[in-house]
Amino acid sequence: MSPVRVPAALALVALLLxxxxxxxxxxxxxxxxxxxxxxxxxxRHIYWGTDIDRADPRGELPLHAAVRRGRLIIVRELLKNGADPNATNQAGETPLQVALVAGRTQLAAILIEADATDDPQALLFILVRDGVDDRDSLAFLTRRGADVDAKDQSGATPLHIAVGDGQRLLTKRLIDLGANVDAPDGDGRTPLSVAIEDGNQPIIELLERFGARAEPATSTR
Structure with a gap:
């Protein structure tokens, strides 16, 4: 090889590198x-400085979009590069809420590792009001301290809400997690009395199968 061409070749290699x-x-x-x-x-977007916490025209954030679609590797990449695990989208949802509503508990665990600070109790009420009956998502929250017998501001437990909304499978999920089938709500109604008022026979039969009563117990727990 000509000695003149060697430096040129090296320069080309350096440029390519x-x-x-x-x-x-x-x-x-x-x-x-x-x-x-x-x-x-x-x-490429991250390298060239795209704002990864900027909402799209519908108010959806990149992390929420990745969580909603179950893009585990992309969620990790966004979090590693500074995406906010506690940001809310236009609907007021956090990434962790989106993950649990979709039953994506693996992503939920990743978000918690990245310092998502959602309150498990508040999330449990959100899931129940949304009719989310995913067994894994509900158990995920109870393992992190959510109480299935906690009461909201009106005195309703998650079980009362599920029964009142006619959510039979969700009612069964909550019972399986240890919900008290005889707990009274703020008006003194048990879940069974709520089901009877609504005339919901499938839920009445379900509650009775687990020994539920229409009247609250006289003794306190």
């Missing part, structure tokens, strides 16, 4: 990349 260290700019927007699970495009 330098180019390899800098990814090209993204060619699709961040939300489309999340939808498609395109980690390469997401890394």
């Amino acid at each position: 330098a180019a390899c260290g800098e990814p090209p700019p993204p060619t699709i927007n961040l939300y489309r990349a999340i939808q498609g699970g395109d980690l390469d495009q997401i890394k």
